[in-house]
Amino acid sequence: AAAGLVVLALARPQWGTKMEQVNLRGVDVLIAVDTSLSMNTPDVPPNRLALAKEELLSLIRQIEGGRVGIISFAGSAFLQCPLTIDRAAAGLFLEILDTGLIPDPGTDLGSAIRLARETFQRHQQKYKVLILITDGENLSGDPLEEARQAAEEGVVIYAIGVGTASGQPIPVRNDKGDVVDYKKDDAGSPVISRLDESTLADIARIGQGRYYRATALAAEVGAVAREIDGMEKKELQSRMVHRYNERFQLPLGLAVLCLALEGLLSDRRRALRDAWARLRAAWQGRRVLRRRVAARKGGGGSSDA
Numbered sequence: 270a271a272a273g274l275v276v277l278a279l280a281r282p283q284w285g286t287k288m289e290q291v292n293l294r295g296v297d298v299l300i301a302v303d304t305s306l307s308m309n310t311p312d313v314p315p316n317r318l319a320l321a322k323e324e325l326l327s328l329i330r331q332i333e334g335g336r337v338g339i340i341s342f343a344g345s346a347f348l349q350c351p352l353t354i355d356r357a358a359a360g361l362f363l364e365i366l367d368t369g370l371i372p373d374p375g376t377d378l379g380s381a382i383r384l385a386r387e388t389f390q391r392h393q394q395k396y397k398v399l400i401l402i403t404d405g406e407n408l409s410g411d412p413l414e415e416a417r418q419a420a421e422e423g424v425v426i427y428a429i430g431v432g433t434a435s436g437q438p439i440p441v442r443n444d445k446g447d448v449v450d451y452k453k454d455d456a457g458s459p460v461i462s463r464l465d466e467s468t469l470a471d472i473a474r475i476g477q478g479r480y481y482r483a484t485a486l487a488a489e490v491g492a493v494a495r496e497i498d499g500m501e502k503k504e505l506q507s508r509m510v511h512r513y514n515e516r517f518q519l520p521l522g523l524a525v526l527c528l529a530l531e532g533l534l535s536d537r538r539r540a541l542r543d544a545w546a547r548l549r550a551a552w553q554g555r556r557v558l559r560r561r562v563a564a565r566k567g568g569g570g571s572s573d574a
Contacts (some may be wrong), residue, residue: 271531274524282520283513294502295335296396297352299388300325301381302363303403303431304370305343306452307462310404312437313483318368320483321402321431324490325363328400329356331494334502338388341366342381344373344409348388378403378472379410382426386419394423396503400493401472402483404432405465412468416475425500426476427493428469431483436463 302325308318329337337359339350347370350362378401385399399419405428416426438459439452451459466482473480479496481489 271524271527274520274527278517278521278524280517282516284516285514287512287514293334293354294504295333296398296497296500296502297336297338297389298332298398298400298497299338299340299352299385300328300363300400300402301340301342301346301385302366303343303376303401304341304366304368305376305406306368306374306441307376307404307406307439308431309368309442310432310437310439310462312433312435312462313431313485317404317431318366321429322363322366324429324483324487325400325402326360327487328490328494329359329363331491333498335497339363339366340381340384340388341370342377342384343368343371344375344377344380345371346377346380346384347371348384352388375408376403376406377410378405378407378412378468379415382412382415382419382472386415386422386424389422389424391422393503395501397422397424398427398478398497398500399424399476400427400429401469402429402431403469404462405430405467405469406462407465407468412472413475416472420476424476425478426473427478427496428473428480429483429489429493430464430466430469430480432462432464434464434466436461438462 302318302321304318308321309316311317313320336352336354337350337356338348338352339359339362341347341349349366350359353359381401382399389397419426439462440448441450441452443449454460464482466480470480479493481492483489
């Protein structure tokens with residue numbers, strides 16, 4: 270009974286509601302995801318974009334409070350999900366990201382930074398974070414200049430590089446997802462896509478943030494989340510919400526009572542067993558003594574003997 274009640278308490282039964290005011294505090298975080306064709310490169314399994322999406326889904330869950338938005342970019346940038354406190358909605362927008370989503374080919378890191386600046390509230394000089402996750406290959410625009418302007422407006426930029434320095438050819442897939450060819454340059458040679466860490470490190474340095482390389486263990490996700498959580502936060506929203514009353518105390522209290530009763534009953538049974546054992550020993554001793562006395566009398570022995 271005690272074990273069953275403990276399991277019930279761990280299930281956290283709740284009933285009855287109460288109104289409670291919740292104050293949401295945090296920073297605005299825009300996540301810019303590279304969706305250019307180079308993100309199909311499988312130099313990090315299963316490919317760069319898939320690893321980026323896994324890391325960002327984990328990051329969204331780890332960031333405490335605040336609003337989150339999604340930007341996808343290739344040759345241009347698009348606000349996929351406006352800033353929202355609904356993490357589930359942001360996660361859904363993130364999951365549907367795919368290469369080819371932006372019709373403009375190429376990669377323009379500056380367009381993603383510029384769109385982030387336009388999305389943030391420019392009158393605020395803090396509470397703004399931009400996270401770039403990309404292989405760093407930039408084919409147009411000036412991302413360093415855009416990063417400088419963003420830093421002047423109070424945007425802190427973190428960059429996460431996805432890929433390897435050695436790189437691999439960029440696969441071209443059909444509608445079924447099968448690799449049918451590899452992207453080639455004008456000379457007909459396969460294009461090797463490589464991670465450009467120097468550009469991303471410069472962007473992060475200018476943006477007063479840090480650069481991390483994406484890894485299988487995703488330790489960099491926790492590091493970015495901790496840095497964001499350590500920033501000064503602003504009041505985002507205050508609202509009244511219904512809270513269910515926790516009732517786990519009842520089954521937990523009954524479990525403790527059952528354990529106490531079990532202990533008392535165990536002690537009582539032990540005492541009764543000990544008393545019965547002593548009674549049986551005394552009774553058996555008396556019977557043995559009687560047999561000995563009878564044997565001595567039958568043998569003609571004296572009472573003194």
